[in-house]
Amino acid sequence: MTDPALSRIADALEAIARHVTPASEAAVDLTAAPAYHWDGSVIRAVDAFAPVDFDLLAGIDAQKSSLLENSRRHAAGLPAHDVLLWGARGTGKSATVAASVARLQREGMDVALAQCATDSLASLPALFHLLRGTSRPFILFLDDLGFDDAGGDARALRSLLEGGATARPANVRLYVTSNRRHIVPRYLQEQDDPINMRDVVDDKMALADRFGLSLGFHNLDQDAYVAIVRGYATRFGLSFEALDAVQWATQRGSRSGRVAWQYVVELAGRAGKRLS
Template sequence: MASEGQRDVLERIADALERLAPPVTDVVDLATGDAFFCDGHGTKAIAPFRPIDIDLLTGIDPQKARLLDNTSRHASGHAAHDALLWGSRGMGKSALAKSAVRSLQAQGQDIALIEAPSDQLEKLPALFDMLAAVRRQFILFIDDIGFAEGSSEPRLLRSMLEGGANQRPANIRLYVTSNRRHIVSRQMSEQDDPINPRDAVDDQLALSDRFGLRLGFHAASQDAYLAIITKYAEKHGLSFDREDALLWAKQRGSRSGRVAWQYIVELAGRAGIILA
């Protein structure tokens, strides 16, 4: 029989182990939630899932129509493409991917969004196995993807998209955003690496070719920028001065949907209004 001193030691050890043990997390029901985030260590629900109203996304009507149509096909269980959304920063690539899913959910379609970080691609096969067992359709969203020179990740993702042992299941389509059309590093050049540099470039060009739907997003013209601000302002009951809006963009060195929204936040702040 343990002495009182020994029992005290054992109790302290047990307390220490309990503090070190990871907390017990609730099991995520992938069959019912609207959106989830998978960080490579676990999956958690995104609640509430409230991306921007798709009708507010202005100046990208062709891209919006094509991605909505593709997402609707997938939600219905029909043939659909993996999609690469590429182009200028702040022009609505990420917002559109999320809003398209939310728009269909609002119409009663059984589809969910799973967001995964771009630096955890090697863990996607395990996620595929988990999602394949769920009887619903998923959009796997990977934002702002880019690869370092010499990275093996282009080949890994290419294998998932087509023909590899880790090919994604039929109930999953990948929506990926990138600032560059061919997902090639800005620093990559054939002169930088004397050992088969062309192979690295070809890997990444071959990856972009695996996306059946490729949508380009370009910097906003002055008229498009002002149209975006107008729609946001009407939505939130704000008025604005055209020259002030243009000065805002000039000071930031770009015109985009993101810069337009930042201007709306500024207007709301000036007016003492809280944006929902």
């Protein structure tokens, strides 16, 4: 004979289960936040979206201009490209994506950023399904993408960019950053393969070819690096010596926008000033 108390508890638990919405199905207002994060199953609004000021990104004026114009077209509902931003680390690829979106939002354009971790690529069809439910323009950001070879994941992403039932919706454009120009590695011995050599090369380049706009970010020369430091220092009322800035970069083995910003953080710390 069943205990009446246990039956009541079981009934109550069943009733609760019927009314609890799983986290992956929880309603998220895709029209309210400036940025979102997709973790492979759940999309969440970003609490504090505060990228670097677009005007502070120096030494990459041509790349900034091209990306901003493409983003503005997408935000306005006009034809726009998926974008590949490739090149040396620390040169402003990721910062330019976020800063471009923030600039358009300050101009009053209704566009949002949605970032997806590169280890969640298999979940992109589910994300596309969610974003089809709104007419709001989205820029889907995949940061630091790379594949060991042109295998299944690379081919799957190619199909999402072009063709197939799971292709990205019209209100979404993909912005991808990579240290590699073709995303997948290229090897010199490819040229020595006498059998279908062209097929091997074409397969490896096929993913990068899906992006209508490809922007290269390159290492800076010394003058450009110092100019970036000067722009930051002027903005925040900091003084510096060019030689000191160069020595800072030399110690780190790199001249880049990232290193320039790190030096400015050091300057502000020395001066007891806040960067705000």
